[in-house]
Amino acid sequence: MLTGFSKSKLLLCLLVAVLCITPASSGEYSDIAFIDATMTPSGSESRTTDINPNGSLLASGYEGIVAIHDADSLELIQYFEIESDVMDVEFSPDGSKLAFTRSGTSADTDTTQILDIESMSLMGKEHGSSSQPLTVQWSVDGNLLAVPNSNKGVDIIRFSDMQIDMTMNGEHNARVTCISYSTLGEYMLTGDESGRVVMWDSDGNPTGKVWALDSSIEECSFDSSDNRFAVLTAEGGLSTWAFAGGSIGNMTLEKGSALKWSSDNSLLHVLEGGNEPRILTIDSTTLEKTGSIYLAHKALDFSLKENEFGTREAVYVATNTGHIAVYGAMDIPEGYGESGSDLDGDNVPDTYDNDDDGDSILDELDNNCQSVNQLCSKTPDISKIRSVSIMVNSTTFTVRDTFTLDSETSSIMRNLSRKSLIADAQLSQSEESLFAQSICQNMNKNHFMSSWKNVIQLTSGQLTDGHVECEVEQGMTLVAQIDYTTQVSVTFVLVYNLSEQLTHPFEFTLQSQPTATDSSLAQHAEMHPIDVTAKSSDSSPVYWSPWWIIEGELTISLEEELEEEPSFFGKVVDGFIDYPILFVPVFAFFIVALLGLIRRKNAIDLDFDDDVAEPREDEEEHDDQDSDTEDDDFIEEDIEQSESTPTKVVRKPEAEPSVVERRTARRNPYGDDDSIESEATRRKVVRKPKSDVQTPVIARRKGRKNPYDDDGPITKVKRRRLDSGVSSQTSAAQGMKASKRKIVSPTKKTGDVKTRRVKTYSEKDE
Structure with missing residues (x-):
């Protein structure tokens, strides 16, 4: 995991060491960053942690497990399976014993137990109670243990036989949540869930000094000189008092979880919860913030290891997951600076480097070659190496610096970032945002901007101002909990202002490859080689990949791309x-x-x-009207001829009325013959002889208004029904009349023109 170092990284580590000599004076960035996390088999929901007095061992409590790790290498030394959840762990003053409290079960009471560190075994001594002990404290000499009892007080237990030596009751009205011995062991502080703090003497008697705060007490602690003590509440209230009882200062944080004094009593380290969890460093006299370590995960407890100068060297955080997160300064990897072949240029020879080609894939797992003749460990996967994308517009110069973590580190970071590992199958967008935000808040932004600004040389003008933002490119949101292969990619976005207006051709040179800045997660990624892309708002992109560090400077020229006149x-x-x-x-x-x-x-x-042929009933009705008209003519003509000469009338089949005649009859069914004849004369149709096969002639006529259509469109079937109803009513209303019309049987219609002639008796006799 600790790969990808270069000369610049060594200088940064030395810079961190120099910073560690004096306390941080600015809260702009952290002097240490995430370096690793512990691994515990079957471990989940880490709640508590502690460092032994010499700083060599790390103890942690999980759900049903107590684990001991090496504080430097984080190697698991031993772990113990416990019947229930571990609530607190505490090393004895000499570091030879470890006391821990666990919650009870249906068949057992809450218990305080002891681990022997020398033999790494559980001792048979234990103390049971009916109250869930949230904390345990050793006396200064290591002969006594103080634990909360079920009577809203504290039991003092002898280590020799784990029996009660004395009981301190009567001052609290709620369960005790914090206990602290003074450095000399003459006094004790206790705090409860109601916000009440009480000071006791070594004989177990209250001193009369009582303080009432507004919420549950999370932590109370004397400084090493016994001149002051500090109290932290669950709602984030931090207060300091003089031993005599006078208030020194107060401040309000978002939430509070744990509190530690520095070895020289000049600083207070406070674990602050809320939307942006962090370990806040505060001046103990003025209560001014001097530094912060922003966390990308949940935090319940922490332990602190300091150097001989009283400056924090490493921080161990219980994350409510299967890991203890460790923050500190990066170590120099083995083989750094030694001679030998170094493909990726990170100053670690390939014989020591476990990632020779710099693609964040371990050599033993590197099998992404496209050809069987290639050596995968020497052929980088372009999609996994560091990527730098440069975008230039009229006023700004933007650099997107993307690095990729290896699979193991990516998996650990995802698990740490889950707010609840058991219920959270996939990471949410809010968890990803918290992760990116913590990266940006911890890093030295000014140093990072300067490192890039110093290697970019413009042919005209210069870069000014600038700011940094952090984004998670991939590998966090919606990645499953059981995914151990997907790699996390993080992007640093640097935006500079241009002192001159952009003109083409625009030329600049990258003089070297900048490395990761201090307190940056990029220290875990490979920095070389680099995949480079550059373009402007009016030019086509320029691509160079991979850019090896041995190639030296990289000069890029952006030519204006002329656009064709669009059609x-x-x-x-x-x-x-x-x-x-x-x-x-x-x-x-x-x-x-x-x-x-x-x-x-x-x-x-x-x-x-309207234009289609009328139903058969309608045609017959109009044919009857035409026949009636013709019969009337015949009767009149017959009467006239009979007055002069007896005649005999012989009727020949009449021709079928033409379309014009039928239209005329339809328009004036009861008109006189003159009008009919004149209409027929005006619209006389001359027919040509027809062939044997008659082609039907469909004549289009204008629609006429039917009195039945006043209420809207009427279908053919409905029209037939209406017409038949009207006809029946008319027939019923009219009486029967005798007619002079001669009944003539219907004749078959043909295409011939029908004529009619009246033949007299005289002609017949001839």
């Missing part, structure tokens, strides 16, 4: 893209046109219904 169609398309509002009138036009076509189609359908 008329292209301009129209661009206009619609630039102004989407233009789609509204177009859509309206098409809708109106569509509605017009639909209405026209409906109108044509109605005309067609």
Whole structure:
């Protein structure tokens, strides 16, 4: 995991060492960053942690497990399976014993037990109680243990036989949540869930000094000189008092979880919860913030290891997951600076480097070659190496520096970032945002901006100002809990201002490859080689990959890309893209046109219904009207001829009335003959001889208004029913009349023209 170092990284580590000589004076960035995490088999929900007095061992409590790790290498030394959840762990003053409290079960009481560190075994001594002991404290000499009891007080237990030596009751009205011995062992502080703090003497008697705060007490602690003590509440209230009882200072944080004094009593280290969890360093006299370590995960407890100068060297945080997160300064990897072949240029020879090609894939797992003839460990996967994308516009110069973590580190970071490992199958967007935010808040942004600014040389103008943002490129959101292979990629976005307006050709040179800054998660990633892409707002991209460190400077020239004059169609398309509002009138036009076509189609359908041939009943009705008219003519003519000469009338089959005649009859069924003849004369149709096969002639006529259509369109079937009803009513209303009409049987209609002639008796006799 600790790979990818270069000369710049060594200098940064030395810089961190120098910073450690004096306390931090600025809260802009952290002097230490995440370096690793512990691994415990079957471990989950880490709640508590402690460092032994010499700083060599790390103890941690989980759900049903107590684990001992090496504080430097984080190697697991031993772990013990416990019947229930571990609530607190505490090393004895000499570091030879470890006391821990666990919650009870249905068949057992809450218990305080002891681990022997020398033999790494559980001792048979234990103390049971009916109250869940949230904390345990050793006396200064290591002969006594103080634990909360079920009577809202404290039991003092002898280590020799784990029996009660004395009981301190009567001062608290709620369960005791914090216990602290003074450095000399003459006094004790206790705090409870109601916010009450009480001072006791060594004989177990209250001193009369009582303080009431506004919420549950999370931590109370004397400084090493017994001149002051500090109290932290669950709601984030931090207060310091003089031993005599006078208040020194107060401040309010978002939430509080744990509190530690520095070895020289000049600083207070406070674990602050809330939306941005962090370990806050505060001046113990003025209560001013002097530094912060922002956390990308949940934090319940922490332990602190300091150097001989009283400056924090490493921080161990219980994360409510299967890990203890460790923050500190990166170590120099083995083989750094030695001679030998070094492909990726990180100053670690390939014989020591476990990732020779710098693609964040261990050599033993590197099998991404596209050819069987290639050596995968010497052929980097371009998608996994560091990527630098440069974008230049008229006023700004933007650098997107993306690095990729190896699979193991990626998996650990995902698990740490889960707010609840058991219930959280996938990471949410809010957890990813917290992760990216903590990276940016911990890193030295000014140093990182300067490192890039110093290697970018412009042919004209210079870079000014600038700011940094952090983004998670991939590997966090929606990645499953059981995914151990997906790699996390993080991007640092640097934006500089240009002192001069952009002109083409735009040329600049990358003089070297900047490395990760201190307190940055990028220290876990490979920095070389680099995949480089550069472009401007008016140029085509320039691509160079991989850029090896041995290649030296990289000069890039961006040429303006001349765009062809778009065609008329292209301009129209661009206009619609630039102004989407233009789609509204177009859509309206098409809708109106569509509605017009639909209405026209409906109108044509109605005309067609009126123009088709009338039903048989209707045709017969009009034929009867024509026959009646012709019969009347015949009767009149017969009467006139009979007055002069007896005649005999012989009727020949009449021709079928033409379309014009039928239209005329339809328009004036009861008109006189003159009008009919004149109409027939005006619209006389000259017929040509027809062939044997007659082709039906379909004549289109204008629709006439039917009195039955006043109420709207009427179908053919309905019209037949209405017509038949009217006919029946008319027939019923009229009486029967004798007629002079001669009944003539219907004749078969033919295509011949029908004529009629009256033949007299005289002609017949001849």
